[in-house]
Amino acid sequence: MNLLSIRNLEVEFDGAGGPQRVIHGIGLDLGAGEVLAVVGESGSGKSVTAAAILGLLPERDSRARGSVRFEGRELLGLPEAALNGVRGTGIGIIFQNSLSSLDPSFRIGEQMTEGLRFRRRLDAASARAEAARWLDRVGIRDVQRVLRAYPHELSGGMRQRVMIAMAVMGRPKLLIADEPTTALDPTIQKQILDLLRDINREEGTALLVITHDFGVVSYLSDRVAVMRAGVVVEQGATRDVLAAPAHPYTAALVRAVPDSAEIRRAQRQLAAAPVSAATPASPVAPADARDDADAVLVLEQVSRSFRLGGGFWGKGTEVAAVRPTDLRIRRGEILGLIGESGSGKSTLARLAARLVDPSGGTIRAHGVDVTRLRGPALKAFRRRVQFVFQDSGASLNPRRQIGAQLADALTRLDVAASARAARDLAVQALERVGLAAAHLERYPHEFSGGQRQRIGIARALAAQPEFVILDEPTSALDVSIQAQVLDLLRELRAELNLTFLFIGHDLAVIESLCDRVAVMERGTIVETFDAGALHEHTRHPVTRRLLEAVLPLRRSAGEDRRSAAA
Amino acid sequence: MNHAVTTTVAADDNDNDNDGQHAFRSAARGRWHRLRANRLALLGLVVIVLALAVSAAAPWLAPHDPNVAEPQLRLAPPGAPGYWLGLDAQGRDIFSRLLWGGRRALLASIPPVVAAVLLSLALGLLAGYHRGRWPALIMRVIDILFAFPMVLLAIGLATALGPGIWAVALTIVFSATPYLTRVVYAGVRAERDKEYVEAARACGATTADVLLREILPNVATAAVVYGTTLAGGMIVFQAGLSFLGLGTQPPDADWGRMVAEGAQVLVLGAAHVATAPALVIVALALAFNWLGNGLRDVLDPRG
Numbered sequence: 001m002n003l004l005s006i007r008n009l010e011v012e013f014d015g016a017g018g019p020q021r022v023i024h025g026i027g028l029d030l031g032a033g034e035v036l037a038v039v040g041e042s043g044s045g046k047s048v049t050a051a052a053i054l055g056l057l058p059e060r061d062s063r064a065r066g067s068v069r070f071e072g073r074e075l076l077g078l079p080e081a082a083l084n085g086v087r088g089t090g091i092g093i094i095f096q097n098s099l100s101s102l103d104p105s106f107r108i109g110e111q112m113t114e115g116l117r118f119r120r121r122l123d124a125a126s127a128r129a130e131a132a133r134w135l136d137r138v139g140i141r142d143v144q145r146v147l148r149a150y151p152h153e154l155s156g157g158m159r160q161r162v163m164i165a166m167a168v169m170g171r172p173k174l175l176i177a178d179e180p181t182t183a184l185d186p187t188i189q190k191q192i193l194d195l196l197r198d199i200n201r202e203e204g205t206a207l208l209v210i211t212h213d214f215g216v217v218s219y220l221s222d223r224v225a226v227m228r229a230g231v232v233v234e235q236g237a238t239r240d241v242l243a244a245p246a247h248p249y250t251a252a253l254v255r256a257v258p259d260s261a262e263i264r265r266a267q268r269q270l271a272a273a274p275v276s277a278a279t280p281a282s283p284v285a286p287a288d289a290r291d292d293a294d295a296v297l298v299l300e301q302v303s304r305s306f307r308l309g310g311g312f313w314g315k316g317t318e319v320a321a322v323r324p325t326d327l328r329i330r331r332g333e334i335l336g337l338i339g340e341s342g343s344g345k346s347t348l349a350r351l352a353a354r355l356v357d358p359s360g361g362t363i364r365a366h367g368v369d370v371t372r373l374r375g376p377a378l379k380a381f382r383r384r385v386q387f388v389f390q391d392s393g394a395s396l397n398p399r400r401q402i403g404a405q406l407a408d409a410l411t412r413l414d415v416a417a418s419a420r421a422a423r424d425l426a427v428q429a430l431e432r433v434g435l436a437a438a439h440l441e442r443y444p445h446e447f448s449g450g451q452r453q454r455i456g457i458a459r460a461l462a463a464q465p466e467f468v469i470l471d472e473p474t475s476a477l478d479v480s481i482q483a484q485v486l487d488l489l490r491e492l493r494a495e496l497n498l499t500f501l502f503i504g505h506d507l508a509v510i511e512s513l514c515d516r517v518a519v520m521e522r523g524t525i526v527e528t529f530d531a532g533a534l535h536e537h538t539r540h541p542v543t544r545r546l547l548e549a550v551l552p553l554r555r556s557a558g559e560d561r562r563s564a565a566a
Numbered sequence: 567m568n569h570a571v572t573t574t575v576a577a578d579d580n581d582n583d584n585d586g587q588h589a590f591r592s593a594a595r596g597r598w599h600r601l602r603a604n605r606l607a608l609l610g611l612v613v614i615v616l617a618l619a620v621s622a623a624a625p626w627l628a629p630h631d632p633n634v635a636e637p638q639l640r641l642a643p644p645g646a647p648g649y650w651l652g653l654d655a656q657g658r659d660i661f662s663r664l665l666w667g668g669r670r671a672l673l674a675s676i677p678p679v680v681a682a683v684l685l686s687l688a689l690g691l692l693a694g695y696h697r698g699r700w701p702a703l704i705m706r707v708i709d710i711l712f713a714f715p716m717v718l719l720a721i722g723l724a725t726a727l728g729p730g731i732w733a734v735a736l737t738i739v740f741s742a743t744p745y746l747t748r749v750v751y752a753g754v755r756a757e758r759d760k761e762y763v764e765a766a767r768a769c770g771a772t773t774a775d776v777l778l779r780e781i782l783p784n785v786a787t788a789a790v791v792y793g794t795t796l797a798g799g800m801i802v803f804q805a806g807l808s809f810l811g812l813g814t815q816p817p818d819a820d821w822g823r824m825v826a827e828g829a830q831v832l833v834l835g836a837a838h839v840a841t842a843p844a845l846v847i848v849a850l851a852l853a854f855n856w857l858g859n860g861l862r863d864v865l866d867p868r869g
Contacts, residue, residue, distance in 0.1 A: 355767060355768055383770075395761035397780055409769035413769055
């Protein structure tokens, strides 16, 4: 008998135009101790499926039909009280956003012990000891501090560990993880996935992992089900599906994942190489003394600190986001900037675009220091240097039509003299990124994420800049849309002879797109090298750490799982 | 990386390719439909428009001179021939006084609330967008206004300017502005650090551009909605000030004054004198609340 068996599951939501079916009769099976990944792009219905299993769909405007059997017992239609018995002890769940799934106004210890005291009738002291034991089990070193902490006082990775501890404390037979690592850094993601795998192996807990990331699928799962628009288009053993996808949609998705055999080979070498061989890489090359003719932008000893706190009376404390750093961006290149979150990548990019003023150092473009520019001179600089933001939803004004926003950008930069000319240029820019004039009168929320990111690129290109800074432009996008945006960037560079500074955390993307790579840690660039040299042994430890966190696909059946996991 | 993906996977990327103009019009139509679907909000709107129209047309609609008394008909109850709402203690037609009183009551409360909305948008944008001491100073002055007893301010203003519509109107501006400014300020603080503001600056937007063209459209809705809700309370407050004798002076009509005059004859059993204006005040206050609540749901382009 399977641990979990889903048959003909259908889910309907009440929409404006009557009931809308979002899950169309899917079937899934999960054996005891097995790891099943449900993978799909946004809107494919994977999270709705998880919610339906646990009876967590909104009761008022949704209906689930079919059969969800857990240990042979039908869960659909079970009364709330009986479901509560299943949740926690039978099935545990981990949500994507650990900040919103932990109660912000209670300490971690209180939230963890509540369930123990309620369900297992433990007294306060033994409940606390049990909670501490589980925190220790999920790799939290500072157990007593974490027990006393409020959720916001912990990092994202720590919170996710707490969530996992809470979910497995009741020793469930099945753990459902809904995008457990999507909000996390690659290096933290790897740690959390390793933890989930340990729990699966050592406690025998079956895992149902919901993800959009084929790296996670490949790393963690025994079997995979691919969902699209509420239908399971393909399922089978992970290694078979990735090596030889049967459905064209799966094939297209797998192909859209940027990957390189190089990374996998390098990882094997890293695993084989003794740790002592990890000499810190060559020191940062001194700023090139040649004249600026071949560079679009030269940053020298640029730094920025922010003042935290301090109100009417106080001064607050200084925090350095970027420490004195040098960087030359050569004309015509795509320079990749990588580093863990909090390493100062975004601040450095904003300094280069003069969106943030430096606390010290100089930024030269065409031999002129731009850090003090104002008025028309600053406008001329902005015409040459444009910025594409990570969150295409947030970087467009939600209350204004995109045509007005594009036209405003052009008139403010004095690129277009009249409203008419601005509109024509806006149309041209939209057409270049594959959108049409008909889109001018729409509001941002009427577009998909991929379309919005293309609008963001169109806005940057409309002023015909020579240098474009892209701050994680594809991080929020599905893989297939990411592939489109990356192709668009390559095309634009070839056509318009642009220079790009591309910030990212996906090393495979960086490697396939960029000519050179700069690596940041704690506010400075620790090394810069040609993209082809990413895998050399002399790389800085930070770069090696980022490299080890990559989750490559096992595309060919012959590839050994151990090597991918190393 | 494969180009085939573009066509196979992303078909749904182009699914809303109909005419943009059409989408915009249907959005506006959608908002009107939602307002109509909200019965209470629609009722509120009808009551407000009716009150404004009838008050504005008082000279033509009022059957009698509001200040001319018919002493022999003093305190005649509703239904007296030619005086369907009855007469007050001096023998003046209550219906005519309601119409004329509406002019003063609405004039002394609605324009000041509009002024307060505009003032709070200006203050909130300036204080919310900039950092440092001056914004903090603006907000501390707002805090002081919160704590200041407004009736005391009204008495002060009435002493300085003489009792009347100006003293009341200014008091209402000072009463409504702190609440509205807090709302706008909070909105600006939330919008200020969003990426679209940064994106506008990357495209050369000046501070004025950012404030008026980017942030204002995102905070104006909240101010309008809250201002509408607040208008109901301010009508009651205005009536209260008139009741205290700080507003319209005898013999002119004003709802608050009419309640005050009616209260004096309540003991004589003539409840209708105070009841009619009191009901009108309550109805309008409710109407503004309902409309405000309805607007909140309607004015979001995303909803």
